[in-house]
Amino acid sequence: MNNKEKIIQAALELFASNGYAETSIDKIAKRANVSKGLTYTHFKNKEDLLVVTIENTITKMTSKLLEREDIDFRFFFKMYFKSLIKNTQIIRLCVLLVAHPQTPSKISALLDKQKHELLELFSGLLQNKFKENAKIEAEILLATIDGITLEYVTNPNPKNLKKVLQYLIEKYA
Amino acid sequence: MNNKEKIIQAALELFASNGYAETSIDKIAKRANVSKGLTYTHFKNKEDLLVVTIENTITKMTSKLLEREDIDFRFFFKMYFKSLIKNTQIIRLCVLLVAHPQTPSKISALLDKQKHELLELFSGLLQNKFKENAKIEAEILLATIDGITLEYVTNPNPKNLKKVLQYLIEKYA
Amino acid sequence: MNNKEKIIQAALELFASNGYAETSIDKIAKRANVSKGLTYTHFKNKEDLLVVTIENTITKMTSKLLEREDIDFRFFFKMYFKSLIKNTQIIRLCVLLVAHPQTPSKISALLDKQKHELLELFSGLLQNKFKENAKIEAEILLATIDGITLEYVTNPNPKNLKKVLQYLIEKYA
Amino acid sequence: MNNKEKIIQAALELFASNGYAETSIDKIAKRANVSKGLTYTHFKNKEDLLVVTIENTITKMTSKLLEREDIDFRFFFKMYFKSLIKNTQIIRLCVLLVAHPQTPSKISALLDKQKHELLELFSGLLQNKFKENAKIEAEILLATIDGITLEYVTNPNPKNLKKVLQYLIEKYA
DNA sequence: AATGAATGAGTATTCATTCAT
DNA sequence: AATGAATGAATACTCATTCAT
Numbered sequence: 001m002n003n004k005e006k007i008i009q010a011a012l013e014l015f016a017s018n019g020y021a022e023t024s025i026d027k028i029a030k031r032a033n034v035s036k037g038l039t040y041t042h043f044k045n046k047e048d049l050l051v052v053t054i055e056n057t058i059t060k061m062t063s064k065l066l067e068r069e070d071i072d073f074r075f076f077f078k079m080y081f082k083s084l085i086k087n088t089q090i091i092r093l094c095v096l097l098v099a100h101p102q103t104p105s106k107i108s109a110l111l112d113k114q115k116h117e118l119l120e121l122f123s124g125l126l127q128n129k130f131k132e133n134a135k136i137e138a139e140i141l142l143a144t145i146d147g148i149t150l151e152y153v154t155n156p157n158p159k160n161l162k163k164v165l166q167y168l169i170e171k172y173a
Numbered sequence: 174m175n176n177k178e179k180i181i182q183a184a185l186e187l188f189a190s191n192g193y194a195e196t197s198i199d200k201i202a203k204r205a206n207v208s209k210g211l212t213y214t215h216f217k218n219k220e221d222l223l224v225v226t227i228e229n230t231i232t233k234m235t236s237k238l239l240e241r242e243d244i245d246f247r248f249f250f251k252m253y254f255k256s257l258i259k260n261t262q263i264i265r266l267c268v269l270l271v272a273h274p275q276t277p278s279k280i281s282a283l284l285d286k287q288k289h290e291l292l293e294l295f296s297g298l299l300q301n302k303f304k305e306n307a308k309i310e311a312e313i314l315l316a317t318i319d320g321i322t323l324e325y326v327t328n329p330n331p332k333n334l335k336k337v338l339q340y341l342i343e344k345y346a
Numbered sequence: 347m348n349n350k351e352k353i354i355q356a357a358l359e360l361f362a363s364n365g366y367a368e369t370s371i372d373k374i375a376k377r378a379n380v381s382k383g384l385t386y387t388h389f390k391n392k393e394d395l396l397v398v399t400i401e402n403t404i405t406k407m408t409s410k411l412l413e414r415e416d417i418d419f420r421f422f423f424k425m426y427f428k429s430l431i432k433n434t435q436i437i438r439l440c441v442l443l444v445a446h447p448q449t450p451s452k453i454s455a456l457l458d459k460q461k462h463e464l465l466e467l468f469s470g471l472l473q474n475k476f477k478e479n480a481k482i483e484a485e486i487l488l489a490t491i492d493g494i495t496l497e498y499v500t501n502p503n504p505k506n507l508k509k510v511l512q513y514l515i516e517k518y519a
Numbered sequence: 520m521n522n523k524e525k526i527i528q529a530a531l532e533l534f535a536s537n538g539y540a541e542t543s544i545d546k547i548a549k550r551a552n553v554s555k556g557l558t559y560t561h562f563k564n565k566e567d568l569l570v571v572t573i574e575n576t577i578t579k580m581t582s583k584l585l586e587r588e589d590i591d592f593r594f595f596f597k598m599y600f601k602s603l604i605k606n607t608q609i610i611r612l613c614v615l616l617v618a619h620p621q622t623p624s625k626i627s628a629l630l631d632k633q634k635h636e637l638l639e640l641f642s643g644l645l646q647n648k649f650k651e652n653a654k655i656e657a658e659i660l661l662a663t664i665d666g667i668t669l670e671y672v673t674n675p676n677p678k679n680l681k682k683v684l685q686y687l688i689e690k691y692a
Numbered sequence: 693a694a695t696g697a698a699t700g701a702g703t704a705t706t707c708a709t710t711c712a713t
Numbered sequence: 714a715a716t717g718a719a720t721g722a723a724t725a726c727t728c729a730t731t732c733a734t
Contacts, residue, residue: 003697019273021194024724035699040726042697095272098327099265100192112328136340143337146323147316154271155285164316167309176714197707208716210710215714219708349718365619367540370703381720386705388718441618444673445611446538458674482686489666489683496665500617501631510662513655522693543728554695556731561693565729695734703727710720 004042006032011053016089019096020050051106054097057090058110066117073125073173077165080145084152084161092153118142126172141172177215179205184226189262192269193223224279227270230263231283239290246298246346253318254338257325265326291315299345314345350388352378357399362435365442366396397452400443403436404456412463419471419519426491427511430498438499464488472518487518523561525551530572535608538615539569570625573616576609577629585636592644592692596684599664603671603680611672637661645691660691 001009010032014023025046029036043049065079084091097103098111122138130137152161174182183205187196198219202209216222238252257264270276271284295311303310325334347355356378360369371392375382389395411425430437443449444457468484476483498507520528529551533542544565548555562568584598603610616622617630641657649656671680 017274019194019275021192022275025726026724036725037700037727038698046725092272092274095323096269099268099272099323101190101265102192102195133340136337139337140317140321140341143320143324144313144317146320147318148313148320150268150272150319150323151316164309164312167306168313198709199707209708210717211715213709363620365540365621367538368621371705372703382704383706383721384719392704438618438620441669442615445614445618445669447536447611448538448541479686482683485683486663486667486687489670490659490663492666492669493662493664494659494666496614496618496669497662510655510658513652514659544730545728555729556696557694559730697731697733699729699731701728704725706724707722708720710718712718713716 003032003034003038007034007039007042007049008053008056011049012057012090015050015053016093020093020100025049047104051104054094054107055110058094058114061087061090062114066121071121074169076121077169077173081161081165084149085156085158088153088156091149095150095153115142118145144168176205176207176211180207180212180215180222181226181229184222185230185263188223188226189266193266198222220277224277227267227280228283231267231287234260234263235287239294244294247342249294250338250342250346254334257322257334258329258331261326261329264322268323268326288315291318317341349378349380349384353380353385353388353395354399354402357395358403358436361396361399362439366439366446371395393450397450400440400453401456404440404460407433407436408460412467417467420515422467423511423515423519427507430495430507431502431504434499434502437495441496441499461488464491490514522551522553522557526553526558526561526568527572527575530568531576531609534569534572535612539612544568566623570623573613573626574629577613577633580606580609581633585640590640593688595640596688596692600680600684603668604675604677607672607675610668614669614672634661637664663687 007028010028011023014028014031025039026036028049029039039049043052061083065076065083068075094111097107119135119138119142122141123134126134126137126141148161148164180201183201184196187201187204198212199209201222202212212222216225234256238249238256241248267284270280292308292311292315295314296307299307299310299314321334321337353374357369357374360374360377371385372382374395375385385395389398407429411422411429414421440457443453465481465484465488468487469480472480472483472487494507494510526547529547530542533547533550544558545555547568548558558568562571580602584595584602587594613630616626638654638657638661641660642653645653645656645660667680667683
């Protein structure tokens with residue numbers, strides 16, 4: 001891992017566990033074992049570091065989820081369940097960013113794009129069962145998953161999460 | 174409105190529209206038209222001001238919703254819909270606080286209490302329809318509402334909100 | 347002398363002897379024996395401190411020179427001579443500010459105003475001797491004085507200054 | 520133009536238009552289209568770069584002016600007038616350097632040498648007209664030219680400059 | 693000669709908090 | 714209760730300079 005990657009990694013960890021505003025460049029540099037100045041060699045400013053960090057992470061996290069063609073609810077829910085448990089802190093950071101009034105538009109756009117991809121996926125999968133209501137049902141399912149996510153990152157309880165997702169799988173699959 | 178109330182009001186507005194970390198005591202005092210020092214006469218510190226502000230607001234906001242005995246889904250959804258539109262910024266602040274790793278425990282506890290009251294309410298209302306699954310269905314409904322809330326405060330679209338809630342009313346009532 | 351005045355005094359001394367860009371707020375605060383933060387209680391920023399400092403000083407320095415009604419060349423040259431010797435550093439700072447491409451417009455305007463007052467004065471005094479050429483002769487005299495000033499603040503030599511001004515008095519008075 | 524010359528050219532332009540302290544090595548390197556490190560291959564440090572840049576420029580600028588043997592006021596004023604209009608920014612930089620308390624002694628010496636060459640020239644030309652006062656008249660003429668220069672670089676007005684120099688030519692030639 | 697990653701000291705500015713009045 | 718001067722630590726960011734390649 002080169003220094004730039006070390007900085008991104010340190011930033012991700014600290015942003016995720018303490019929040020963006022609460023994390024100073026100084027702490028990031030210290031955790032990455034580099035000088036403060038080097039951060040500004042690789043990133044324009046703190047906001048740029050956040051944007052790169054999030055883009056980097058989101059891309060990695062979701063590439064697996066959406067690349068398969070023959071995706072179904074069972075597969076989706078299981079993958080999402082795993083990701084949520086593995087990346088709890090990062091996903092909480094994303095929730096904070098989505099809800100924060102001053103989040104850079106690049107990040108908002110990225111997260112928004114993801115939302116629409118999921119809506120598309122759900123709409124397709126719900127077409128048979130709900131016909132003309134497929135789209136609104138997709139919206140509701142997405143909301144349900146977002147709510148479960150919010151609940152989990154706030155108060156992580158893997159057992160309960162598994163139970164709920166299992167129930168959803170049976171309901172939708 | 175006395176000075177203490179003016180400070181609370183100013184704090185609420187600024188926390189809600191800019192975020193807690195991004196709001197300085199100085200700006201709050203200026204908006205409330207009082208001196209910076211007075212804030213520390215009435216509140217122990219910035220965190221205390223946040224706690225009091227949120228307690229104050231949450232209590233006001235939810236008292237109407239949960240005081241009625243004979244509440245049903247139609248009524249609940251309509252009230253929630255109105256509140257969401259009226260208090261968008263404040264509710265977004267609550268989402269931020271729920272998801273933030275450093276939120277004071279008093280606030281977490283308060284918001285958690287609300288969650289459980291809603292779960293109770295939903296469980297009761299869903300008893301007939303879902304029997305032994307009433308509790309998990311209540312959890313899912315709560316998650317759905319949280320997800321709708323998150324979506325709305327992030328990207329407020331009253332028309333779509335109305336459509337979704339209408340659909341939910343027909344589904345659940 | 348209260349703290350605000352102490353800051354202005356310290357700023358004046360350091361700006362004058364080291365230059366604006368070369369003087370840090372930290373050094374100013376240390377010389378004034380106050381905390382760095384206090385500077386920002388009294389002045390919006392470093393530029394504002396410069397502006398206030400210069401306005402303050404220029405006003406004091408020139409009020410004596412131009413208040414008299416019956417001013418003549420002998421009096422003017424003698425006063426200017428004294429001021430130049432007493433305020434060498436400050437006047438050098440003004441030269442630097444006049445010539446610097448990024449000097450705040452408030453300061454430029456102030457120094458420009460002074461220039462025009464002097465031009466007026468000289469024009470009047472030279473009217474009899476030079477008739478229709480009085481204005482251009484005033485411009486030339488002002489340039490001469492500026493040049494003498496530049497030479498003196500760069501390389502202070504009181505004897506030579508006295509000699510030159512004496513010669514000018516005889517020439518013009 | 521080789522890389523070293525490109526750096527000198529970029530430095531000159533930036534020092535002249537923004538000031539020495541306000542110009543970073545980084546900006547110079549970027550404008551010269553070379554790496555930051557290369558600056559330190561060719562110049563010991565930033566100050567050295569300034570010294571070389573100024574020496575280079577001054578030499579070029581004044582070689583034409585003083586090489587002729589049979590120079591007279593008419594010729595001198597015309598040449599100076601042209602140079603002032605063409606090199607306004609650079610000459611302003613020289614004024615800043617002359618007046619700045621921390622200018623490297625090499626530069627001061629260079630500019631001082633020029634001053635004395637001009638004094639010599641003027642003394643000679645004024646010998647016939649002013650006899651024993653030729654030297655002090657030369658000093659005054661030099662001051663006048665310096666003042667005109669200061670005024671012009673501060674507030675460039677070619678028409679007025681021409682008028683004043685024309686007047687001086689008639690007065691002295 | 694040429695690059696650009698890397699450093700460390702420095703800079704302006706902010707801000708929660710205290711305290712004398 | 715109310716003010717605002719005062720503090721000191723923290724913060725994002727800059728920059729001259731070095732050095733391995």
